[in-house]
Amino acid sequence: MGNATVKTRRKPRADSLRNRELLLDAATRIFSVGGPQASLEAVARQAGVGIGTLYRHFPTREALFDAVYRHEVDHLVELAEKLAGEADTVEALRKWLHANVRLVATKKGMIGALQLVAHGSPDLKAYSLERLTGAVRLLLDRTIAAGKTRSDIPPEDLLRTLIGIFYSQSTDDWQPTALRLVDIFVDGLRKR
Amino acid sequence: MGNATVKTRRKPRADSLRNRELLLDAATRIFSVGGPQASLEAVARQAGVGIGTLYRHFPTREALFDAVYRHEVDHLVELAEKLAGEADTVEALRKWLHANVRLVATKKGMIGALQLVAHGSPDLKAYSLERLTGAVRLLLDRTIAAGKTRSDIPPEDLLRTLIGIFYSQSTDDWQPTALRLVDIFVDGLRKR
C-alpha cells in the first residue's frame, strides 16, 4: 500500500529542496544580527533567490522563524549526540552547555526571538523543550552512569537553570558571566 | 541673574506646545493597540499633524516612546495624589493598584513596551521606578499611619510584587487573575 494519500505524488524537485536550505541558512544569519523583525527581502537576497520563492516556502514571517528555530534546536541535539561519544562525560556536558551560551551570545537577535517564542506558538515551545531535554538527558545520564555526578537532578531542571541564566543576564557583556555560572553549576553537580 | 543661557530666548510657541500634547495623546492610543513598533505616520494622522511635525518633536521612535511612557507614569502619580485625599486609606491603595492593572490591560502594547524599557534606557527605568515608588509610598504611609496595615513592607517591595504579577501572567485573559492577586495581596497587608 505504501502511501495513503489520494494520488501518487511526484518526488519533490531538487531545486526546491536546495532553495529551502539556502533560505534557512540565510535567515539564520539575518535574524542573528537583525532580530526577528529583520527584512525578509534581505533574507531572500542573502540566499540568492527571489522574494517570491521565500514566500512560497514560508508563507509568513512566523513560519520562517519557526523553521529557523527548529533548525537551531536540531543542531544542538546533533551536537549532543556527537559529544556523547567523548570519554570525559562531565566535560562533554560542560561543552554542550557552553555551546548553548555561545549560540545565544553570537546570535543576539535570538534573545528577542526567544521572547517571541515564549509568547508564541505552543507547538514550537513544546518541540524545543522536548528535544533539548532529550539532549541534556543524553549527556547527563552518562555522567551519572559513570558515577561522576549526583543523580537527583532531572534534565528538565538543568535546562530550566540554563534558561534562567540566559534571562537573568540582560546586559551587553553577559557572556563571560553566563559561562562562569554554567561552570559553577556543573561543578556543583560533581560528586566529590 | 535669572537665565544663564547666552541670549534671552523667545517664549515657546503655543502651537508647538499644543501639538506636542496632541502627539503624545495620539501615540498613547496608537501604541496601546499596535505595540511599540506601530506606524509613526499613523500617530501623526491620529494627532492631526504632519509627519514632519512628529519628527521635529520626537526625532526617533525611541524618543517618542520614552515621552509616552513618562507621561503615563506621571498620570499614575497624579492619580495617587488624588487618591491620597480619600478617607478609606486601604481602599485608596487598592484602587491605585487596580488602576495599574487596568492600564496595562487596556494598553496591551505596553507589555511588549515594558520589555523594551527593561532593556532600554537606564534613565527611563530609573525615572519610572523612582516616581512610582514615591506614589506607592504616598498611599502606603497613610494606611500605616492609620494603623490599618502592617508596617514592615517597603514601597519598593510592593511595587516589585506588582510588576511580578504583570510578568507572570502572560495569557490573554490575565486581567481578572491579576486583580484577584492584587486583592489578596492587599488583604495580606491588612492588620486584623
Place this chain on the structure above:
DNA sequence: TTGATAAACGGAGGAACCCTCCGTATAAAT
C-alpha cells in the same frame, strides 16, 4: 498696531519593505 523674523508647520519625495500575482523556466514522469 504693525512689521520683522525666528520658529514651527505640512507634506512631497526617494528609499526600503511587505506581500501577491503570474508569465517563464525546469525537473520529474512517461
Place this chain on the structure above:
DNA sequence: ATTTATACGGAGGGTTCCTCCGTTTATCAA
C-alpha cells in the same frame, strides 16, 4: 523527446520610514 506538475523570479501596488524645504504663523520690538 515530450508532457506537465512545480517551482522560480521579480514587477507592481501599497505602506512606512525619514529628510528636506517652501510656506505659514506666533512672538517680539518699534
